[in-house]
Amino acid sequence: MRTRVAVVGGGQNCEHDVSLASAAAVAAALDPAAYDVVPLTIGRDGIWRDRGLRPIGLSGAAQVLRGCDVVFPVVHGPRGEDGALAALCELAGLPYVGSGVRPGALAMDKWATKLVVQAIGIATAPGLLVTGTTAAHLLWSHPVVVKPVAAGSSLGVSLVSSPEALRPALDAALALDERVLVEDVVVGREIDVAVLRCADGTLVAAPALEIVVDGLFDHGAKYGGHADFRVPARLDESEAKALEDAAVAAYDALGCSGVARIDFFLTGSGPVLIEVNTVPGMTEHSQVPRMFAAAGLSYPELLDELVRGAHR
Incomplete structure (x- = not known):
């Protein structure tokens, strides 16, 4: 008897497209002799969609998930990789692939x-934690890397080599997260x-x-x-x-x-x-x-x- 696997991709974050590519690849590569793959997609709007991309909402997705043996979350970034999907599976008592809530x-x-x-x-790397409030008081003294605390795919990451580049780099990172890391450049x-x-x-x-x-x-x-x-x-x-x-x-x-x-x-x-x-x-x-x-x-x-x- 084949194992029924729900492969979840997409997500409400800037890594949505990357996640779709990962989920599609996973779904296609799982051995069809051993696995019955059930694709589910979380839209940029947060709405869950079924195999045919029809909106089914969280309640509809829960019904689909309950009919599966294992959940394979492939949602990168916030509201996915950060433990959110692991928490959903934990609360629903569903076996799932990957790290749990706390490590995520x-x-x-x-x-x-x-x-x-x-x-x-x-x-x-030596660094500082910066927020929208403290960013206004940050002075450039040497080359640094600016990055959002909780974003992936290297989005919002900037190498700042001059004083005038610091503020735009902070703004770009703060557009993706309310907290930002400013780290020394490591060679x-x-x-x-x-x-x-x-x-x-x-x-x-x-x-x-x-x-x-x-x-x-x-x-x-x-x-x-x-x-x-x-x-x-x-x-x-x-x-x-x-x-x-x-x-x-x-x-x-x-x-x-x-x-x-x-x-x-x-x-x-x-x-x-x-x-x-x-x-x-x-x-x-x-x-x-x-x-x-x-x-x-x-x-x-x-x-x-x-x-x-x-x-x-």
Whole structure:
């Protein structure tokens, strides 16, 4: 008997289109011999829609979800990745793929993530938490990176190299979130590590991936085809171990489940954590599937592992 899987995409945030691509890829790649896929979409307006994109609302979606064995949320960003969909599944008693409410909320909040990983000895970029009120008093003294605290896909991220660029960067980030991080520029190689909690409970880190880009790895570079993803990254044994250890420690400290992508700068002093993504891009060509493919785990096999390891 096939497992009935609800794949949820879309969402009420700026990552809506990215989520649709991830959800469509997941739905298409789940083995039809083992899974009966039920697509559900959350519109930009917050309205849930069925397979035919007919509006069914939350009550209609709840009926559909109750008829499924597992929920596979692929909603990036706020009102999805931040624990919101995990909370819905928890309250409804539905098994679901991925991290729970607390790790989703913590990892989505870049400031909270910094506090958690710093407490276990993982380095992060020195930075300030800025709000709409305090932004007016912030003075530029050196190059910084400005980013929303809880937005993904590198949206609203700016490299500020001059005093006159600070205010526009803050405005762009504050348009997406009421809190903003202003961090020192870290010089290093940008390396991603994917960590998976398998169905049997073991933790596995995939070969690291290096992002090579001319300038800032912003939204345009990420989705415009201007970045060069190199997997496995060229690392010596000590570098690879330091990155894997830090990634697994961050995953564990936040309480993640399923798969998460942990992003670092690799500096001369070791790894510096950038952020943790509990619902990373999940098309076959996204970073996480590429990393596990390099380890010999195909995209359909990765999805199968995630479904079998769903919260029960």
